Amino acid sequence: MIQTVDLTQYFDYVFMAMLLSVGIAVVRLRSLFAAVMLTGVYSLLSAVWFVSLDAVDVAFTEAAVGAGISTVLLLGAMLLTSRECNPVPASRHWAALAVVVVAGALLFYALGDMPVYGDPNSPANAYVGMEYMTMTVDDIAIPNVVTAVLSSYRGFDTMGEVFVVFAAGLGVALLLGLGGAAGKRED
Amino acid sequence: MTSIPILDFAVALGLAVAMAIMLARLFLGPTLYDRVLAVNSFGTKTVLFLVVFAVMVNRGDAIDIALLYALLNFIATIAILKFFRYRSLEVALSEIAIRRRDTGDDAQSDRSEPTGGA
Numbered sequence: 001m002i003q004t005v006d007l008t009q010y011f012d013y014v015f016m017a018m019l020l021s022v023g024i025a026v027v028r029l030r031s032l033f034a035a036v037m038l039t040g041v042y043s044l045l046s047a048v049w050f051v052s053l054d055a056v057d058v059a060f061t062e063a064a065v066g067a068g069i070s071t072v073l074l075l076g077a078m079l080l081t082s083r084e085c086n087p088v089p090a091s092r093h094w095a096a097l098a099v100v101v102v103a104g105a106l107l108f109y110a111l112g113d114m115p116v117y118g119d120p121n122s123p124a125n126a127y128v129g130m131e132y133m134t135m136t137v138d139d140i141a142i143p144n145v146v147t148a149v150l151s152s153y154r155g156f157d158t159m160g161e162v163f164v165v166f167a168a169g170l171g172v173a174l175l176l177g178l179g180g181a182a183g184k185r186e187d
Numbered sequence: 188m189t190s191i192p193i194l195d196f197a198v199a200l201g202l203a204v205a206m207a208i209m210l211a212r213l214f215l216g217p218t219l220y221d222r223v224l225a226v227n228s229f230g231t232k233t234v235l236f237l238v239v240f241a242v243m244v245n246r247g248d249a250i251d252i253a254l255l256y257a258l259l260n261f262i263a264t265i266a267i268l269k270f271f272r273y274r275s276l277e278v279a280l281s282e283i284a285i286r287r288r289d290t291g292d293d294a295q296s297d298r299s300e301p302t303g304g305a
Contacts, residue, residue: 008244014203018210025214033219037226040263041213044233045206047252051237056249063255071263075270144248 008052015049032078040071057146073172195243202236223267230260 022045026038043066050059115122132145132153142148150158209232212225234253241249 008240011199011203011240014207018207021210021214029214031219034213034216034222037222037267038213040226041210041229044230044256047256048233048236048240051240051249051252054244054246056246056252059249059252060255063252063259072266075266079270 011052012049015045015052019045019049032081032083036071036074036078039074040066042066043070057144057150069169069172192243195239199236199239199243202232202239206232206236223264223271226267227260227264230256230263234260 019042022038022042026035026042029035029038043062047059047062047066050056050062115124119125132149136142136145136148140148140152142152206229209225209229213222213229216222234257237253237256238250241247241253
């Protein structure tokens with residue numbers, strides 16, 4: 001078990017480095033189309049990273065949203081936007097940089113309050129969390145506890161979320177005009 | 188589970204290297220078609236890596252994600268190709284088939300670079 005953790009964490013570093021380089025490339029590239037391609041790759045990479053961090057369910061969500069829809073939506077947005085841009089004055093660059101630095105510093109400051117990774121006394125492990133871990137398999141025989149919580153213990157909540165996502169997807173389908181009939185004039 | 192099979196680890200490492208090479212092609216271009224191919228290939232590498240990783244750490248449920256990605260990668264590629272060919276996502280694939288059958292036109296617009304670049 002120790003061996004497993006040791007080896008797979010190198011993959012975490014590799015994928016984090018790749019994510020960082022893709023992020024920088026998205027900012028630097030001037031071609032909109034290349035940037036859209038890179039955001040698709042960013043989503044693929046983050047899903048792989050989530051899997052290597054053992055967060056399979058998050059990777060599943062990322063797969064559904066990031067790889068499936070966002071590339072299509074960004075391509076659609078590209079069709080609507082213009083291809084020119086005005087140079088941004090340098091003063092605005094500095095203001096944006098200041099905001100980013102302050103926000104980043106606050107996040108690092110907050111990091112000090114986080115429990116150590118895998119700490120048995122952390123809030124996630126201390127209260128009812130462990131009971132879910134031990135009793136889920138006996139209760140409802142679903143091996144993945146996250147899946148069990150999402151689809152059974154709080155199933156109604158998840159059903160509401162599914163309705164919301166379905167409505168959003170329906171709206172997008174109407175906007176994009178699936179079937180080619182939307183917004184078509186008879187002439 | 189005691190340790191990772193060394194063969195699995197080597198394969199996963201090789202796939203990670205392949206992904207890095209695809210990234211280099213994505214960054215450097217030079218044409219948009221190179222980038223589309225690189226993205227497509229990167230998606231395939233992702234699916235392969237997810238499967239190998241699932242086998243490596245003995246978690247079969249991660250293979251589901253690989254399957255999902257294999258399906259979704261296809262959708263993104265269709266959207267990209269439609270964008271190249273018609274500059275629009277509004278054209279339905281069924282209409283495209285009908286139009287092609289009626290007019291026999293094929294290679295009108297797909298030789299030029301898409302205007303998304305530059």
